[in-house]
Amino acid sequence: MNKDNISKSVIRRLPRYYRFLTELEENGTERVSSGKLAEIMRSTASQVRQDLNCFGGFGHQGYGYSVTYLKGEIAKILGLDKNFKAVLVGAGHIGTAIAAHMKFENLGFRLVGIFDNNQSIFGSKINELEIRDVSELQSFCADNNIDAAFLCIPKDEAPEIVGSLYSSGVRCFWNFTHYYIQGDYPDATVENVHLSDILMTLCYSMNEAVEKNEQS
């Protein structure tokens, strides 16, 4: 059933399909064609059909795709029902924002622990969840079968933290640091978010746009 070797580009589009299908469903739309979906996705009908066919024939010729069915299939493909158990390490600004703001239960995860090394915030809560001493991290993860960790810590602290997470069985990392996890743990599943890199690319584009304007 599950085809291998789906390209990263296709995977990256799946959440957007899911998002737009959710909107269509909320509108009460029952069916959608690849053309219409492409319009919403700012894509092409061809790409939509190619993408969806990586996983199986979800459509009906002459009819299109059932919004609810397709949405459900994509949820299954993404694994949004898996509720992987996750901990957050680092309850600074970014960590707190992540913990307080994201609707993990819709995104395939369940946040069950928050850890920090700042004594003064131990015991205070983010969304009902107490902040714990990072020294308990390893035993907590081992005891609770933690699947994933969200890393919102300084880069220099990352190697040690990842080491202890890995040794207690955690293999999945949402990494906001610049530490290169996959270098040290090639079998880890990692998604990096480098906000400063993204901001620099925005700076480049802005700079380009300004120069183009000056020329004309």
Added chain:
Amino acid sequence: MNKDNISKSVIRRLPRYYRFLTELEENGTERVSSGKLAEIMRSTASQVRQDLNCFGGFGHQGYGYSVTYLKGEIAKILGLDKNFKAVLVGAGHIGTAIAAHMKFENLGFRLVGIFDNNQSIFGSKINELEIRDVSELQSFCADNNIDAAFLCIPKDEAPEIVGSLYSSGVRCFWNFTHYYIQGDYPDATVENVHLSDILMTLCYSMNEAVEKNEQS
């Protein structure tokens, strides 16, 4: 001097070159070959040379690249010295994290205003910068020649906010919402960060990894 049509893939790698060159410089390394740089970048020597040659011949045959010089050139290409004036709209969790955490001055921007619609936080400060009433946003941007806005607001509020920003001359957006700015303003320069999409792709990869393990 400035070559057009540089592909997005190349641009996205520039911040990483910059980052690693900074590290090399801090180590006191004076020169680096494309091969060595590729190793650090987890790339290939060929790609490094192709990338850098999009912008000009920064190297010397038989020698390699001067770390300091190359770093400087990439900074110029990215426009990191431009210090674009930016405002943050939305001082909730994500907004506060962005404002407090990012070193804008190293990333091409200067944060000069923070706005929110929550009366109870007006006047309180993030990094010396007072939170203002969003009703002053439009006049503030017009008066202060603001280049860019960082949007950390709910999706439904985005169209109105972007409208008022656009009308006071802002053309550059770092967009944490799911509002599709470029649809309404095709000449805007936009970088989107959809954290929930990224988390879903992590869920997919994790799900894949689990299934692969179960098979074996």
Added chain:
DNA sequence: TAGATTGTTAATCGATTAACAATC
């Protein structure tokens, strides 16, 4: 049945990698 729209193969386009002459 006729019209619509998929699933799928083929063609195109772009990005990465390999090769090598130029040259420091």
Added chain:
DNA sequence: TAGATTGTTAATCGATTAACAATC
């Protein structure tokens, strides 16, 4: 000079787009 390493062209690989037969 000889060795190293770039800049650049050519070859490969992968992703997107186009085309069309299958079929609801």
